[in-house]
Amino acid sequence: MAKDMTLLWGSGSPPCWRVMIALEEKGLQGYNSKQLSFEKGEHKGKDVLAINPRGQLPAFKHGNITLNESYGACLYLEEQFKNQGNKLTPENKAEVALMYQRMFEGLSLFDKIRQSLFYDRFVPENERHDSAKKRNAEGLKDEIKIWEGYLQVSKTSCKNLLVFVITFYFFLNEEHFPKLAAYHNTVKDRPSVKNTWPSNWKDSPGMDTLKNL
Template sequence: MASEILLYWSSGSGPSWRVMLALEEKGLSGYGNKLLSFDKKEHKSEEVMEINPRGQIPAMKHGDVIVNDSMAAIIYLEAAFKGKGIELLPSDPAQQAPVLQRMMETNTLMDKIRNVVFINKSNLDEAKINQNKANLRAEILLWEGYLKQLGGNTFITGKNFTLADCCLFPSVAVLVRQGMDLEKHAPNLAKYYNTVKERPSAKASWPPHFKTSPDQDGLKDLY
């Protein structure tokens, strides 16, 4: 089964990491994969463009099935491998709702991180830079509140790890990677990060360059 899967991905890409977490949690270790470099524009190669005309990654093939959007890919993996690994999306619609809701919300967190850390600041005035930081602080507070409501020692929708966690954890890991002091400013997110990072799926999919290069300081002055 895993041998029929081919994933094109990039180290540190949040969308790629989502899919890799889901693959590991579904017990699909050993899937085929190709690590691509954004710097070398390998995501625009003919090989990738053939299956994803947008030239974006992740791009995933499972036999004759092609799924490129990361959220579509993880929903597909849960459906295609129902009963294998852990259940990442409950079958009951009422229980699905919060998982799907939090999944979609993680895109907002990812965008607000990008607007502070990865945007070209030479095109922004100081007021806009400060507003982007304020927007990210407010977004982090929202996620902190979600976890606080659940008791602080849970996954993002309750006691079970779900697709929502596949989507949230990469962004939380980037907060840490970029120098944010989670323990000080978002203690429930810190507990969440420390819990999820110890899962075998997180260890197996940890971005290679996170292991070999020092952490960054893009968020050291967020607060």
């Protein structure tokens, strides 16, 4: 039981989900969990700001230790609970390198998703351009092709779990991206994933806009 841990999170946030999956995989159930609403702006409320001055979710504490960056929280949890639950990181040096490489590349993917899918949320109306939207959509498609290519040449396994939540974010056209779809299908039935599935996505696992890529 992880009574000394607190996680403030929002449904539909890949970084929040990433930490929740890591906690499940490490057998760290029973933490203080509080779901907040992005729509109501609760991520800018004082509970969050007390832990995360950026006013972002997740906001995570283990005792007096704060770790709001989701990948950082995953790496920390693996190091502190090495012999508990499932191992999140590989042993072999080539696989360690690949994990780090893909983890940081995952941030590029996340950034491209944000730029394309949430363009209207982040760009004020008078600054929007169709040319930018088109370029961002192409950038995202190219990025997804890179990941599809990676999966052509490497086995998918639990070792990739740290990256997983981001690929999960899609509801891609399976014919266009068969390797990503296969990866999605491999991981989606893990108990850690099923137990933490965002309520926002109970009916649909992702973004239908991506079906056309």
